[in-house]
Amino acid sequence: MSPRSTEQNEAQRAQTRLLILETALKAFAEKGYASASISYIAKEAGISKGLSYHYFKNKEDLLVGIFEMLAGMADGLEAAWEGKTPREKLAMAIEMTFQILKEQPQTVRFMTALALQPEVTSHLKALIEAQKLINIKVYEEIFTELNYKEAEAEAYAFGALLDGVALGNLAIGNDYPLDTMKKVLYAKYDL
Amino acid sequence: MSPRSTEQNEAQRAQTRLLILETALKAFAEKGYASASISYIAKEAGISKGLSYHYFKNKEDLLVGIFEMLAGMADGLEAAWEGKTPREKLAMAIEMTFQILKEQPQTVRFMTALALQPEVTSHLKALIEAQKLINIKVYEEIFTELNYKEAEAEAYAFGALLDGVALGNLAIGNDYPLDTMKKVLYAKYDL
Amino acid sequence: MSPRSTEQNEAQRAQTRLLILETALKAFAEKGYASASISYIAKEAGISKGLSYHYFKNKEDLLVGIFEMLAGMADGLEAAWEGKTPREKLAMAIEMTFQILKEQPQTVRFMTALALQPEVTSHLKALIEAQKLINIKVYEEIFTELNYKEAEAEAYAFGALLDGVALGNLAIGNDYPLDTMKKVLYAKYDL
Amino acid sequence: MSPRSTEQNEAQRAQTRLLILETALKAFAEKGYASASISYIAKEAGISKGLSYHYFKNKEDLLVGIFEMLAGMADGLEAAWEGKTPREKLAMAIEMTFQILKEQPQTVRFMTALALQPEVTSHLKALIEAQKLINIKVYEEIFTELNYKEAEAEAYAFGALLDGVALGNLAIGNDYPLDTMKKVLYAKYDL
DNA sequence: TATGAATGAGAATTCATTCAT
DNA sequence: GATGAATGAATTCTCATTCAT
DSSP states (O other): OOSSOHHHHHHHHHHHHHHHHHHHHHHHHHHOTTTSOHHHHHHHHTSOHHHHHHHOSSHHHHHHHHHHHHHHHHHHHHGGGTTOOHHHHHHHHHHHHHHHHHHOHHHHHHHHHHHHOTTSOHHHHHHHHHHHHHHHHHHHHHHHHTTOTTHHHHHHHHHHHHHHHHHHHHHHGGGSOHHHHHHHHHHHTTO | OOHHHHHHHHHHHHHHHHHHHHHHHHHHHHHOTTTSOHHHHHHHHTSOHHHHHHHOSSHHHHHHHHHHHHHHHHHHHHGGGTTOOHHHHHHHHHHHHHHHHHHOHHHHHHHHHHHHOTTSOHHHHHHHHHHHHHHHHHHHHHHHHTTOTTHHHHHHHHHHHHHHHHHHHHHHGGGSOHHHHHHHHHHHTTO | OOHHHHHHHHHHHHHHHHHHHHHHHHHHHHHOTTTSOHHHHHHHHTSOHHHHHHHOSSHHHHHHHHHHHHHHHHHHHHGGGTTOOHHHHHHHHHHHHHHHHHHOHHHHHHHHHHHHOTTSOHHHHHHHHHHHHHHHHHHHHHHHHTTOTTHHHHHHHHHHHHHHHHHHHHHHGGGSOHHHHHHHHHHHTTO | OOSSOHHHHHHHHHHHHHHHHHHHHHHHHHHOTTTSOHHHHHHHHTSOHHHHHHHOSSHHHHHHHHHHHHHHHHHHHHGGGTTOOHHHHHHHHHHHHHHHHHHOHHHHHHHHHHHHOTTSOHHHHHHHHHHHHHHHHHHHHHHHHTTOTTHHHHHHHHHHHHHHHHHHHHHHGGGSOHHHHHHHHHHHTTO
């Protein structure tokens, strides 16, 4: 009975939703969450303001949508880990971090800022916190496999180092010695 | 018109200015820059909205004022370094970081977020960048005194580690193993 | 194309129309005309938003439809009057008023509010006014049969009393002495 | 220290507040609560949209303000009752009702509709209910003084009659026999 | 210097209505 | 007939900033 086939509808929905998410991510990253208005995002996406509310019930929900999209991408990457040695995994973690830092600094900036904004609701706060802890757990497993005595502490330290490099790179910009830092990391973990 | 009253006036001005700055810092830290209104800050400080515009020509200017105040405080601390050994200095840098992280996490959150916000004017951006580089330089001197081969790289790594710990602590909250991380740092630098 | 299928179609149309009308009445009564959206009504009725525009060309038209439906129901009731004595008719008018007040207060609220809303189109206004006057005429006939000298005035007074009880009951709610008021009415008209 | 004297300020505030209240009452009465936008009210009052929010924190608060203003006016009238006989008081209640019905039908419409709107919050609902009950109590006292056996029931009936007349007058308009109804009331209560 | 009333631009959000399919 | 994606205008509300006093 449906005039537009269900699949067509769903495809359309998925496509528009993705368009909004990607436009919003770009806008939030460039202007900040508070400063990027729904109006602006809609205009950038070439749709009407009202349509965003068809897909996301409010601005916060859009933010959560972006977060989930990015978290989903990270999940996809984990498939690549299968069958690697612990040292290879560690190297991959480092490589991935530096790669995204170079290729999508705005996205990194956005995700990092997200964790620091008091405006963000506790729901999203919890999601962010959970994601961070998952990362730590992954690192801990690697260090356990590598027979580190204090695997958990080392995992936190490793995570902190990567985060700190990201933060420094974002704050200082092109003057930040990204390549040197990668070497330091490789040396530190004997890779 | 007597010089005496002028002095009094200036003291009064300085005091009111400081009151506004401190109130604004607290408000920005707690509610975020965008969400803390001038109205709210003025009310909290017990002054009128209009008066704050006598001291700071706009909201952005207030933000710069806060940053300069905090940077000035950091400068003041450097006096305490005089005559210490490099290892003592390193320990002090760590201690100070962890202390402020425990006592004024909101302020740290705010300053960190500041460094990430694209909304922030380029003037403030430059100030933040400069401040970060000054810190690195100080660390580099210490590591040079300690005969590290790669003093500069180590300084960046040390700064990144401290930043990363701060970030993790802010994102994860009370579950973050702050004390463990301090021990890791002491161990890592043999303090 | 066979007449049979046309009949089926018409029955289907009538049924869907009624479903929409009843759902809308419930929604308007519970949430108010302005606050009950077409979206909400369609969802409640289990149909699509677009379909309701096949049956009612706009929201206002839906309102008129509801009113006509209710007016039609009242007409139906008149059949029951046939062959009753005037005093029985008066008692029935009272009973019917109190019954609907108890069983469907929301509907009464809605219809009463409708009569008061300036937003309402003049077409609907005229319908409401006519309906009210018809009621008065019916009451007047009864009082004439009962040999009241001022039958018309008494009809207005009787109508006002019933309306006032309804209004009081709606405004005050469960604390309103509905049963007492019924006794007062019975006593007043010696029933 | 205040530059504009406190009295000046308060006078200004009171005046602007009253201007907004009266404009809003007029607008609500003419277009209905939902349809009269803050924008429209501000324009009618010749002030900016934002200023309304300086005086009333939201639209609902403005509504409460109007209600309180009208309730306050009614209180003022009570002073006139002092020293009158019960029958004079009853006559005055009737006169006042009919007078306001003739002179400010829109205000009556508005206040009546208010009691019926589901959109209105429970706070205002409670205020309206309380006001209605106060009226009933006043009537009850009169009927007690007049030695009616069922003073409370008669008070409710009297109130219902007045309300019903108001409702009929609003619904039917100029065709409603206001004067006849007043005579009916006078006759009924032997005034 | 100090006040806070007033402004106006812009934000988030809602919703009746249209229309391609 | 039936769907729901899409639109755009309107609405409530916020806030940085100005200015008369």
